Amino acid sequence: MLQRFVWKLLPKTQRNFLLGRLSVVDRQVVNKSMSANVRFPDAFSRHSCLFIHVPKCAGSSICSALFDGWMPGHLPLYWYEQQFPQAFSSSFKFAFVRDPLERAYSAYAFLRGNRLGRRDQAAQALVGHYRDFDDFIGRWLHPETIHKQMHFAAQSDFLTDSLGRLALDFVGYQEHLQRDFQLLCEQLQVQTRLPHVNSTQQRHSTPVRDICSVRTRRLVRRVYQRDYEMLGYE
Secondary structure (H helix, E strand, O other): OHHHHHHHHOOHHHHHHHHHOOOHHHHHHHHHHOOOOOOOOHHHHHHOEEEEOOOOOOHHHHHHHHOOOOOOOOOOHHHHHHHOHHHHHHOEEEEEEOOHHHHHHHHHHHHHHOOOOHHHHHHHHHHHOOOOHHHHHHHOOOOOOHHHOHHHOOOHHHHEOOOOOEOOOEEEEHHHHHHHHHHHHHHHOOOOOOOOOOOOOOOOOOOHHHOOOHHHHHHHHHHOHHHHHHOOOO
């Protein structure tokens, strides 16, 4: 494609600068669209489905169970809608979501406590600047900053179509993971078990609302207001 050729002609530093002006989700869209491998995934075609992998919402476990460990990345729903309209229309579209406060803490604890690869080093260094979860939320988590880091991007950024609608056939909830995964398997007509992979080390087992401050809960509610409303976590 001509646009891919022109894009590659730009110096890498200029490409990175331009990508840096985008949200982290849109940046993935541009990178994927400009790659040589733009095709509807075979793993989705086999099940006539489309899975939107929201970070820190059990996606790695679901991919292990349904797709033999193959991972689609964190591409948003609207990308599939615009790139593959026919497959998008005929596929059973689903995602799993999570209480925004629990998800934010899970991402924080994952980056703080796990040994991670090169791709996550910048995010790991970011959370390491803060004393604890309350300090991180109070000093970093804002509507202007969550678009810069994949682990903390709003769930609604992944789940909406080109018109901003939640255009999914099934939404599973981390809070009812086993139940909702079984409902999904029935819909897809598959029999499989859900493993627990990519777990977070050094996180408290108690609900995060019991260990964080009231101010933290209010800030998370404000930043992720659309997630709370769209996903029914009022």
